[in-house]
Amino acid sequence: MSNRVKTTQLVHGDRRLNKPQNGAVHEPSNNSVLFEFDDVSELEAVFQGKQAGHVYSRSSSGSAVALQNMLSDLEGGAGAVVFSTGMAAISAMMFSLLKAGDHIVVSQFLFGNTRSFMQTLGNFDIDVSFVDVTQANNVQNAMQDNTKMVFCESIANPVTQVADLSGISEVCAQNEALFVIDNTMTPASMLDAKSFGASIVVSSLTKYIGGHGNVLGGVLVDLGNFDWCCFDNISDIYKVSNTAQWGLTQIRKRGLRDMGGTLAPQSCHQLSVGLETLNMRMHKTCSNALALAQFCEAQNAIKRVHYPGLSNHPHHERAREQFSEQYGGILSIELMDRIDMRAFINAMSLIICSTHLGDTRTLILPAATTIFHENGPQQRAAMGIDDMLIRISVGIEDIEDLLGDITQALNIAESQDS
Template structure:
């Protein structure tokens, strides 16, 4: 399927890919839990996966399939599975594909909830190596005889470390490992994961895809770059005729149907509408983020800025090469020791203090005491998260308005 990342393709994707009834430009929201079959043989055939169809909305619905079609086209994949949240997508994929005794390599910079889930996996007998994925050599050093897959994020949240995707792909190809990339921070308009030979992407649709802070969702997209015949953990009952679908079939059956993290039809519809403006929103967000990062970098009250667009960022050149000339909408920074972080955040008037990212509005929060609190000081130090780090998710406001708000809040904190 042709990769759909232009504004024109995104705006017309639902209409052209799904052909909604009655001339509608969006697939209708269908809330039916059950689906009638006049011929029991067809019900059996759909139930057994021999033909396409819906048998129960926990497993699939027309609304979810319509969104999956658009996500698959967006990434130029061979199939997609939608979930209720991004974390449901990650947990559904990994629980479906792994077994006790497997070894996986994951980023040491993982988002707090993802890191917490990895620790849950360890309780089920999965061996995990947490490594610095900004260096492929660290991944190489962790590979052993029972390594099954590598999992990392394109850009880490909140430290903005950029994974060595090309180096990791090379290693995974050499060792026949599955490479799963969380590209929530870098949607397909920024990163062509298929062209880089990534095996599968997982993403939080709640963030930039939905984009408006009003709906939860997640997804996994198989990019067709991995030979599932070489993956030992696929059950014989999920080895369908098309070998490219083996992984997704097992994920749908185990990770979605059995675990029940179903995306609601109304949510699927809402995400589909948000997807139409992804390019426009992300372009504006990246422009704003660059302007705000430059402002913070020159402000006397700011000690350090973390943003891949800054030339001094350790992976700036890599980000420039990978992300289509954009650097994302997330930045973090640390204030000077004499500036009270909480006072600064409380003084913001336009920027919202909230835990979310990828919204149309600019958001800020203290990192160590909120989304990474459970990780503890030792893990935070390894992740590069200082006690005074502030994360900002940049929105689509006029950049100067956000800069003025930050400036007045810093001025308040500098008053004696």
């Protein structure tokens, strides 16, 4: 898909969409918890949803609305809700829209924390089927009469399996199920999720949107593709006059207001500033990642490289078609058995041994023993995660410095083996 998000749109979105006061080019951070009304009838109208406004910052604030406007605009959405983290967005959405007795289909390659939450849903009598989402027929075969939602990541972390978005969209349309994509790995500069028929996109704003490892956040955007009149889990009290807003209204009330995963005003401001450079950062990140993957593929000490930009990746053609001919900033490698994984990582002088991804700096960690440790060997095997898998989140450094660091670390690790 072509890149429809322009840098000009990112840089000027805040002032154009939100029109900050006094000539400011950014909506200021408004830290007030409460809001005054001159007339009690206005307070009542806002409380009852008859009039736009803010009554308490746990539910909404000018800072949050400004960021929501920009993120919805980027996705071509019908509206957005921001949360304190990406996991807060996912959990709030599911607890708001699902009920006991429902069934959902999710990717078997889900990120560890997300998969852990899916298992938590079972405690609330919500049935979850884990399937290989790289083939849409697996999703179709898992559908049931009570299936309400299909949830997957655009590109899996860390083995980079690419979901069949077009095929899954067709399955969801045929079954009147919500199609939810976690596009953290492929923000709007890479993926036009709306064109693939997605109902909702969720994302960790902490990653590529913020981009600098200094602020947490999450978002949910309703893309306007789903007919909420077909969704029988919407409470009558949230069936506002605009049927396109039914889902978002229930999520705002039950998921944000009641569960309290509020994004702080200062965090909203930081994220809006980070958003301005998204295109430039993603271009450099993806360029670096492809070069690094190609370099690693040519090294005798590296057994396997997982990156959708490589022609031998099983989903390379699909990735090329779905992601604007960019392939993301995550790659994973497996070293030859003779190379000690920990010695290799410890030998890095530039690349940082750390959790997190989507940062301006390149980060590295052993996946199985850290972020997927709780999943256990059986689940990891189903996800394609080898015990010695190393994940690299590529940053925006000069590529020659990254290649040099990988080279010297391999040399040190190999010398320790000899």
